[in-house]
Amino acid sequence: MDITLRHTPAVEVRVALRxxxxxxxxxxxFAVLIGVTAVRTGAGAxxxxxxSATVFGGSAQLTALAMIxxxxxxxxVIAAVTLVNARFLLYAAALEPGFRGxxxxxxxLAPHFVVDxxxxxxxxxxxxxxxxxxFRRYWLTAGLGLAVTWVALTAAGALLAPVLPASSALDxxxxxxxxxxxxPQLRARPARAGAAVAAVVAATASPLPDGLGLxxxxxxxxxxxxxxxxxxx
Amino acid sequence: xxxxxxxxATYALRVLLITVVPARRLPPALRxxxxxxxxxxxxxxxxxxxxxxxxxxALVTLSPAHVGLAAAALVAxxxxxxxxxxLAAVAVVLTWEVLT
Numbered sequence: 001m002d003i004t005l006r007h008t009p010a011v012e013v014r015v016a017l018r019x020x021x022x023x024x025x026x027x028x029x030f031a032v033l034i035g036v037t038a039v040r041t042g043a044g045a046x047x048x049x050x051x052s053a054t055v056f057g058g059s060a061q062l063t064a065l066a067m068i069x070x071x072x073x074x075x076x077v078i079a080a081v082t083l084v085n086a087r088f089l090l091y092a093a094a095l096e097p098g099f100r101g102x103x104x105x106x107x108x109l110a111p112h113f114v115v116d117x118x119x120x121x122x123x124x125x126x127x128x129x130x131x132x133x134x135f136r137r138y139w140l141t142a143g144l145g146l147a148v149t150w151v152a153l154t155a156a157g158a159l160l161a162p163v164l165p166a167s168s169a170l171d172x173x174x175x176x177x178x179x180x181x182x183x184p185q186l187r188a189r190p191a192r193a194g195a196a197v198a199a200v201v202a203a204t205a206s207p208l209p210d211g212l213g214l215x216x217x218x219x220x221x222x223x224x225x226x227x228x229x230x231x232x233x
Numbered sequence: 234x235x236x237x238x239x240x241x242a243t244y245a246l247r248v249l250l251i252t253v254v255p256a257r258r259l260p261p262a263l264r265x266x267x268x269x270x271x272x273x274x275x276x277x278x279x280x281x282x283x284x285x286x287x288x289x290x291a292l293v294t295l296s297p298a299h300v301g302l303a304a305a306a307l308v309a310x311x312x313x314x315x316x317x318x319x320l321a322a323v324a325v326v327l328t329w330e331v332l333t
Contacts, residue, residue, distance in 0.1 A: 026319035047236060054240030064239050074235045081239040087274055088246045093256035094267040100255070111247040116278065123271040169326040172298045175282035176305035176322035180315035182275035183306060194269050195276035202277035203284045203292070214281045221273025222266045229269065 012134050016141035019124070023117045024149050026177025029170040030058050031150050035157020036164055037062055041069035045158035052154040056147060057115055058174065059211065060084040084211035087218055091119040098128060098135040106136055113143025120181040194225025297329040 031052065038048025043065045051061040060081045067077045092114050099107050121142055122128060128135045157164075186192050202217025250256045256264065283302060284291035292299070304325045305318035312318075 022314055022316040025316040029323065050236050051239070054236060055243050056240075057243060060239070060243065064236065068235060074238060077235050078238045078242050082242040082246065085243045085246055088243065089250060090267065090270050090274070092247050093250040093259065093264075094270050096251050096256035099251045100257070107252040108248065111251045112244060114247040114251075116274070120271070120275065168297055169301075169323045169330070171282070172301045172305075172322045172326050173319050175279045175298075175302055176319040177315055178275045178278045178282075179302060179305045179322075180309045180318040182272060182279065183309035183318075184313060185272045185275075190269055191272040195272040198273035198277040199280035200289075203280040203289050205288075206281055206284050206291075207286050207288050214277050217277035217280065218270070218274045221277060222269050225269030225273060226262075226266045229265075 009133075009137055012128075012137040013141045015125070016121075016138045017145065019121045020142050020145045020149070023121060023146070023177060026173050026180065027058075027117060027146075027150065028153050029173035031153035032157035032160065032164075033170040034058060034061050034065070035154040035159070036161040036170075037157075038065050038154075039158050039161035041065050043068045045155070045161075048158050049151060049155050052151045053147070055081065055085075056112065056150065057085050057088070059214075063211070080209075080211075083215070086211070086215050087116075088114050090218065090222075091115075095119065095122060095129075098122065098132075098139065101132040102136060106140075110136075110139055110143065113139065113147060115146070116178065118143055118146055120178070123185070124181065190225040190229040193228035194221040197221045197224035297326040300329060301326040 034052060035045065035048050037043075038051075039045055047068065048061070048065065051064060055061050055064065063084050064077050064081050067080060072080075092111060095114060099110070102110075118139070122139070125138070128138050182195065186195060198217045198221025200217075201220040202214050205213030205216045207213070208216070250259075256267065279302065283299065301322035305322035308321040309315075309318040
């Protein structure tokens with residue numbers, strides 16, 4: 001059968017590109033929205049594109065652009081971005097097994113691609129975490145592809161900002177993509193408990209500033225899922 | 234300069250538990266919890282997108298985004314391709330906006 005194919009480097013690259021293609025469809029409107037926001041808030045197209053290349057995290061970019069246009073102090077912007085992106089700390093911890101046994105350059109540079117969609121892509125392929133070279137090929141292809149797509153679409157959004165009509169269709173794409181990854185994971189009881197608690201706590205605490213509601217929801221969901229897992233075993 | 238500062242802070246978050254202090258050195262209880270991170274994080278992201286900064290009360294009023302995400306959930310139950318729920322959600326929202 002395809003046992004030979006399965007272990008050739010091209011396979012992980014092809015799989016990553018295929019996964020990336022479907023994720024990119026969901027992310028495209030979000031990246032465009034960042035470009036549009038950068039122009040319409042007066043932060044500028046350059047700031048939008050630069051944030052996509054360096055911060056590389058949609059909700060934190062939107063937070064930073066809004067705060068910059070409101071005249072917030074640099075320290076306040078950096079603190080808010082750190083809080084909004086604090087979930088990357090958790091994603092990184094969960095992805096760490098894939099970075100074991102990797103070359104030093106990979107362990108220092110490749111974490112830049114830790115972001116919601118890349119984390120979601122790897123959770124759908126847990127077998128990758130067991131083989132450093134397969135993980136490396138997959139992660140670099142998916143991460144670089146995601147970053148290039150993200151930056152290009154942000155630039156496109158900035159260019160199209162003057163002609164794009166206001167529509168909430170752009171806002172709904174990213175959460176729909178997260179739903180698409182979440183729903184298949186809800187077969188196990190701990191996952192359902194964790195997701196339900198996380199959703200309720202995040203929604204209830206959403207008025208809190210700087211993404212604290214999101215972070216609280218994630219923490220509560222993880223705790224609920226762990227307790228549910230323990231009571232089941 | 235602000236963006237570069239924000240980028241440096243974000244990079245520190247990404248690299249801390251991978252390269253600086255690898256997560257395998259965390260206490261076992263914390264490491265067990267990490268296995269449950271994905272559904273919790275994804276559900277929290279979806280919930281936050283649904284309500285914005287308005288709390289649970291935002292769910293009382295039906296909006297195009299609510300209907301779009303409900304359609305996305307239904308499509309995700311039926312199909313494994315993550316692009317289809319997105320297309321469904323965007324199509325529903327655009328249709329809603331055109332019709333109202």
